[in-house]
Amino acid sequence: MNVSEILVEIRPAWIRRVANSLARGAGVRENFQEQLERFYDLLVQAVQTGDPAWVDSVLYDWSSAPTQSDLREGQKNISAVLNRMVMMTYELAREDLTEQEALELLGTLLPIFTYALDKAAHYETETRVAFVSNELADMQGKLERLDRSKSSFISVAAHELKTPLTLIEGYTAMMRDIAKSDQSSQMDTLIDGVNNGIRRLRAIVDDMIDVSLIDNNLLSLNFQPVWLNHIFQLLRTEMIGSTAHRKQTFDLRPFPGSDQMLFADGERLYQAFRNILSNAIKYTPDGGKIIVDGRLLPGFIEVTIEDTGIGISTQDQEVIFAKFGQLGNASLHSSGKTKFKGGGPGLGLPISRGIVEAHGGAIWAESEGHDETQCPGSIFHVLLPLRTEPPDPKLARLFGVTKEKEATTE
Numbered sequence: 001m002n003v004s005e006i007l008v009e010i011r012p013a014w015i016r017r018v019a020n021s022l023a024r025g026a027g028v029r030e031n032f033q034e035q036l037e038r039f040y041d042l043l044v045q046a047v048q049t050g051d052p053a054w055v056d057s058v059l060y061d062w063s064s065a066p067t068q069s070d071l072r073e074g075q076k077n078i079s080a081v082l083n084r085m086v087m088m089t090y091e092l093a094r095e096d097l098t099e100q101e102a103l104e105l106l107g108t109l110l111p112i113f114t115y116a117l118d119k120a121a122h123y124e125t126e127t128r129v130a131f132v133s134n135e136l137a138d139m140q141g142k143l144e145r146l147d148r149s150k151s152s153f154i155s156v157a158a159h160e161l162k163t164p165l166t167l168i169e170g171y172t173a174m175m176r177d178i179a180k181s182d183q184s185s186q187m188d189t190l191i192d193g194v195n196n197g198i199r200r201l202r203a204i205v206d207d208m209i210d211v212s213l214i215d216n217n218l219l220s221l222n223f224q225p226v227w228l229n230h231i232f233q234l235l236r237t238e239m240i241g242s243t244a245h246r247k248q249t250f251d252l253r254p255f256p257g258s259d260q261m262l263f264a265d266g267e268r269l270y271q272a273f274r275n276i277l278s279n280a281i282k283y284t285p286d287g288g289k290i291i292v293d294g295r296l297l298p299g300f301i302e303v304t305i306e307d308t309g310i311g312i313s314t315q316d317q318e319v320i321f322a323k324f325g326q327l328g329n330a331s332l333h334s335s336g337k338t339k340f341k342g343g344g345p346g347l348g349l350p351i352s353r354g355i356v357e358a359h360g361g362a363i364w365a366e367s368e369g370h371d372e373t374q375c376p377g378s379i380f381h382v383l384l385p386l387r388t389e390p391p392d393p394k395l396a397r398l399f400g401v402t403k404e405k406e407a408t409t410e
């Protein structure tokens with residue numbers, strides 16, 4: 001038999017052996033078989049014409065469309081498949097052919113397989129380079145977006161810092177004039193103005209520091225006994241001026257668990273709820289309503305802060321908690337958005353989320369959408385673990401909470 005005849009003769013056995021050695025599941029084997037039939041056809045063409053390039057097309061397809069090719073999936077790469085083919089050809093030649101036929105077959109096929117291995121390596125490299133370039137382009141896109149949101153953060157923050165600075169400049173200029181003309185009676189008002197500006201600057205700078213602490217996982221909590229109703233009563237007292245000014249109702253409901261002692265960082269929780277409440281006031285028109293309620297869940301307390309304000313669109317409900325996210329979108333920034341006014345560099349909610357998450361809790365917003373005329377309102381949910389023991393063992397001893405446990409283990 002010449003090589004062409006041998007190839008016809010051994011075809012079914014060759015395909016069966018290679019397919020069996022590559023595949024495990026029967027379904028997959030069928031798919032392999034199809035691919036192998038195609039390869040074999042081209043191999044025969046390559047032998048008949050003496051041109052190994054006949055196998056190029058199938059190698060190219062296997063390397064560029066890995067998902068279409070079970071061969072590639074099953075064996076990870078085409079070189080491994082080709083190596084398996086060489087091995088199976090050796091086996092088959094040894095077992096089923098005469099020595100003369102075996103030598104002839106291998107002498108013809110080996111150069112074609114060598115060529116195919118070389119070609120496959122080349123195609124595979126090309127595919128990987130294309131894949132990596134795509135990844136790089138994706139990464140570059142992400143970096144560019146991050147860079148844009150960082151610059152918008154800088155521009156918003158700079159704008160926020162500039163407003164109180166302008167105030168302070170104005171008041172001090174007036175103070176200088178008054179000092180010259182000696183109308184000292186107006187001095188108190190002017191000093192109040194300067195103090196106001198300084199307070200706003202401090203609040204913004206403090207927020208920036210908190211965001212960087214949260215970002216770097218450096219926010220440390222000072223766990224103390226805390227009562228949520230106490231926190232909200234203090235907040236109501238602090239905000240009574242703003243709500244009265246806006247003719248808003250502040251409905252603080254005595255929800256289950258609000259009078260229960262839990263261990264948390266009271267100051268940080270106050271800050272987190274303060275940000276949410278001041279937003280509720282800010283984004284609710286005059287005469288609106290703010291309701292603080294909650295419920296006890298197994299192991300958790302859920303606090304809800306509901307308002308009758310402008311609401312938040314579904315796609316923004318997650319973005320508003322992302323530090324650079326909401327700043328990247330100028331329309332989401334408070335000072336540019338609603339007639340209800342209010343400023344802030346847009347760091348309030350990211351800080352609230354950082355604080356709540358540092359406690360092991362969760363925070364999310366719920367709203368039917370954003371509509372400044374219909375005012376669908378928003379509900380902010382805060383889920384806090386019902387910690388009845390301080391996490392720090394030293395504190396536990398101080399409050400005597402785990403005494404019994406310690407006594408039994410000692």
Ligand code: ADP
Pocket residue numbers: 275279280281283307309310311312320326332333334335337343344345346347348349350378
């Ligand atoms: P700031 O209010 O300073 O912009 P925040 O981080 O506190 O920053 O809030 C981010 C954004 O989330 C706000 O700009 C606003 O668009 C939206 N938002 C927050 N709370 C509410 C609310 N209760 N109702 C409607 N929109 C809100």
